[in-house]
Amino acid sequence: MCKHLYIHVPFCIKKCRYCDFYSKTNLSLISDYVTALVQEIRLRSPSTVLQPKGNAATVYFGGGTPSLLGPQHLEAILRALDNAFGLCRQTEITLEANPGTLDEIHLKSFQSMGINRVSLGVQSLDPVQLALLGRIHSADDAVHAVEKVRAAGIENISLDLIYGLPGQTGEHLIRELDAALDLSPAHLSCYMLTLEPGTALHAMHERGQFLPMAQSDQVDLFYAVATYLKARGWDHYEVSSFATHTALRSLHNRAYWQMLPYHGFGPAAHSYAVKGDTDGSAVYKRFWNAPDLNGYIRALKKGEFPAFDSEILTLEQRQIEFVMVGLRTSMGLDIRTGQSLWQNRFLTVFQRLMDNLEDKGLARFQDAGQRFVLTLDGWMRLDSIVTSFVEKI
Known part of the structure; x- marks a missing residue:
């Protein structure tokens, strides 16, 4: 039984300049999308007499802008998920929200139907950066949004912040963090600005209208964020993720980093499954719906699965992902899992590299040598360290 569920809501009022996630601005399709989504959930339901549903651990509404959905739409989706997979009071249900799209009455309805975590796309509390x-x-909308969410009875509030914009200094960034901390969030996701192909900022850069910050300056800002929040008692549990307490870490994102199976629903949504082969071995499969909202609606209206693509992960792909996601987190690489993935050769292949990184202060062994974890200095060199592991795979 899959315990982690992702819902992609592909609607935005306006496409942000930095965003490459699949979304459309034609909000008139929301009702048709929800009808199709409920049908997809039913078609993919694992519940049978022989395999009764359990309880999902997490549900994550991402986008796009999920807060554009009204209470009736969200209730229909959650009812379908409950019927197919089972929801309970302990299920972490996260709704991504844009501060400009929140209604107080709607929020109270969301809370009453089980949404217990809101991730607000604040991105910045500086008017100039918001415009960029x-x-x-x-x-001000961001500040009021936090107040509305809390007034609705949802205390588990996460704020997304983007840094590394041209001209941003360490002092400016600390002021941004102070403004965010004044809102008393439970969680912060602090992302470095990256130029993704197909985005407006990338096009502006190619036309010479946008000059990104030098990578060395971005690394300095990463160090400033990490040290400032650590000094204030925040739990830095993944490169971009901070929680006021270990109990308030994102359970859904943690499932991704632990390479646990998950179901994705909606156009462009990805899923990951582990299934048994005929010979008893495990097959690791990733599949994803086509990024085509109209095609998605048409197929499900006919009772058919939407167009999708898939791949069976090779052992090498799984090894690379194990390294890439593990080194991003404060849990690091589990040596026992590595030994299993490498047929008891993980230490043979990587011991010298790991010892070298430890000697340089970039990593350390924990739990009696059963975990290998990067230090903050190591995270500052994450890309090159991952590359050094991948070169040995």
């Missing part, structure tokens, strides 16, 4: 990023909300 192409956001539709103001800094």
Whole structure:
């Protein structure tokens, strides 16, 4: 039974300049999308007499802008998920929200139907940076959004922040963090600005209208964020993720980093499954729906699965992902899992590299040598360290 569920809501009022996630601005299709989504959930339901449903551990509404959905739409989706997979009071149900799209009455309805975590796309509390990023909300909107969510009875609030914009200094970034901390969030996701192909900022860069910050300056800002939040008692449990307490880490994202199976629903949504082969061995499969909202609606209206693509992961792919996601987290690489993936050769292949990184202060062994974890200095060199592991695979 899959314990982790992702819902992709492909609607935005306006496309942000930095975002490459699949979304459309034609909001008139929301009702048709929800009808199709409920049908997809039913078609993919594992519940049978022989395999009764369990209880999902997490549900994550991502996008796009999931907060554009009204209570009736969200209730229909959650009812379908409950019927297919089972939800309970302990299920972490996260709703991504844009501060400019939140209604107080709707929020109270969301809370009553089980949504217990809200991830607000604040991105910045500086008007100049918000304009550069192409956001539709103001800094005041972000402050009021936090107040609305909390007034609705949802205390588990995460704020997304983007840093590394041209001209940003360490002092400016600390002021941003102080403004965010004044809102008393439970969680922060602090992302470095990256130029993704197909985005407006990438096009501006190619036209010479946008000059990104030098990578060395971005690394300095990463160090400033990490040290500042650590000094204030925050739990830095993944490169971009901070929680006020270990109990408030994102359970859904942790499932990704632990390479646990998950179901994705909606156009462009990805899924990951582990199934038994005819010979008793495990097959690791990733599949994803086509990024085509109209095609998605048409197929499911006919009772058919939407167009999708898939791949069976090779052992090498699984090894690379194990390294890439493990080194991003404060849990690091589990040596026993590595030994299993490498047929008891993990230490043979990587011991010298790991010892070298430890000698340089970039990593350390924990749990009596059963975990290998990067230090903050190691995280500052994450890309090159991952490359050094991948070269040995």
